[in-house]
Amino acid sequence: MKNTISQLTLVILAAVGAGLSHAAADDLTVVENLTTNGKPGGTETRYISSEHFRTSRPDGMGMIIDMKTGVMMNIDGKNKTYFEVTKQDLQDMQAMFAERMKDPKMKQAMAMMKGMAAEMSSSTEVKKTGVTRKVAGFACDEWLITMSSMMSITECVTGDIKYPVESLQAAAEFSESMRKSMTFGPGSKSSSDYAEKMKSIKGFPVASSTTVDAGITKTTTAMEVTEVRHESLPASTWDAPAGFRKVENPMLKSLQGHGR
Numbered sequence: 001m002k003n004t005i006s007q008l009t010l011v012i013l014a015a016v017g018a019g020l021s022h023a024a025a026d027d028l029t030v031v032e033n034l035t036t037n038g039k040p041g042g043t044e045t046r047y048i049s050s051e052h053f054r055t056s057r058p059d060g061m062g063m064i065i066d067m068k069t070g071v072m073m074n075i076d077g078k079n080k081t082y083f084e085v086t087k088q089d090l091q092d093m094q095a096m097f098a099e100r101m102k103d104p105k106m107k108q109a110m111a112m113m114k115g116m117a118a119e120m121s122s123s124t125e126v127k128k129t130g131v132t133r134k135v136a137g138f139a140c141d142e143w144l145i146t147m148s149s150m151m152s153i154t155e156c157v158t159g160d161i162k163y164p165v166e167s168l169q170a171a172a173e174f175s176e177s178m179r180k181s182m183t184f185g186p187g188s189k190s191s192s193d194y195a196e197k198m199k200s201i202k203g204f205p206v207a208s209s210t211t212v213d214a215g216i217t218k219t220t221t222a223m224e225v226t227e228v229r230h231e232s233l234p235a236s237t238w239d240a241p242a243g244f245r246k247v248e249n250p251m252l253k254s255l256q257g258h259g260r
Contacts, residue, residue, distance in 0.1 A: 028163045031227040037220055044223070048163055052238045064238055073240060081247045082240050089252050123148045126197050131156075135206040136225045143201050153210045157203030161228060 028048040034041035047054040056062040060077015070087040124147045131142040133156060140156035147153075209222040240246070 026230040027233040028161075029227075029229040029231060029233070030225055031229075032223045032225050035222045041221070043226075047233055047237055049233055049237075054237060060241065064240075066238065075241065075244065077241075080241075080243060081245050083247050083249045085249055085251070089249055093252060124197055126200050129154070136228060138206050138225075138228075140206050141203065145198070145201075150214065151210065151212050153208060155201065155205045156207040157201055157205050159203045161204040161206075162230065163204065 027050075028046075030046040030048070032044045032046070034044055042058055045056045047056070051066065051068045053065045053067065054062065056075075057077070060075065060080070062075045062077070064073040064075070065071070072085045073082055074085070075082045124145065126143065126145050129142040129144050132139060133142070134140070135156055135158075138158040138160050140158040142154060142156045145153040145155070205223075206225040207223065209220060211218065211220045
């Protein structure tokens with residue numbers, strides 16, 4: 001679960017662009033091409049307003065975040081279902097994690113995870129590569145983020161894309177509340193240190209490539225923006241898809257099951 005929350009935090013911060021100070025703009029729609037190991041992985045569309053964020057793929061998978069209320073909706077296009085994660089859910093899951101940590105085996109496993117997180121955070125380096133290029137008509141500067149010898153991320157960010165200015169503060173507050181709810185002890189400091197290092201990257205990411213080298217396998221996933229639209233989004237953009245059925249939060253349900 002912690003990995004899911006960490007990835008979500010990165011998605012949100014990348015979506016609004018850390019440190020930008022543009023004037024207010026219309027809602028933003030961003031279309032991206034995705035690839036995995038050089039092979040086409042379809043498209044993803046991001047919708048950004050002053051209080052909401054949404055990702056959507058052609059297969060119906062995606063998520064919607066209400067940054068004001070802190071409710072995250074996870075959408076499963078395959079099964080035509082969705083579930084919500086609320087602030088209360090996060091608090092409940094944190095309490096359940098803490099209870100499970102009383103088990104010596106779980107405590108040992110968590111200590112290993114926290115050790116890995118601390119190692120990756122301390123070894124993380126963020127620097128400009130000096131490369132400038134154009135993506136979707138926007139000039140962007142390339143940054144390299146290395147995390148130990150296992151992971152490296154290349155991002156090309158631009159300062160030329162305007163977005164709803166309220167999004168920056170809303171996303172920062174939402175990300176911080178998520179981090180505090182789902183991390184504790186040494187892991188909390190690791191995620192905080194990582195976020196601090198990432199603040200040096202100022203701009204909206206129009207291209208990124210992430211390589212994970214696990215020794216036996218090596219995977220590279222990439223994203224490149226193909227279209228940016230400034231247009232008002234209807235309120236229905238933030239609603240669950242028509243005909244989709246709401247189900248119980250499976251993460252909370254799983255933890256409740258382990259506690260029995």
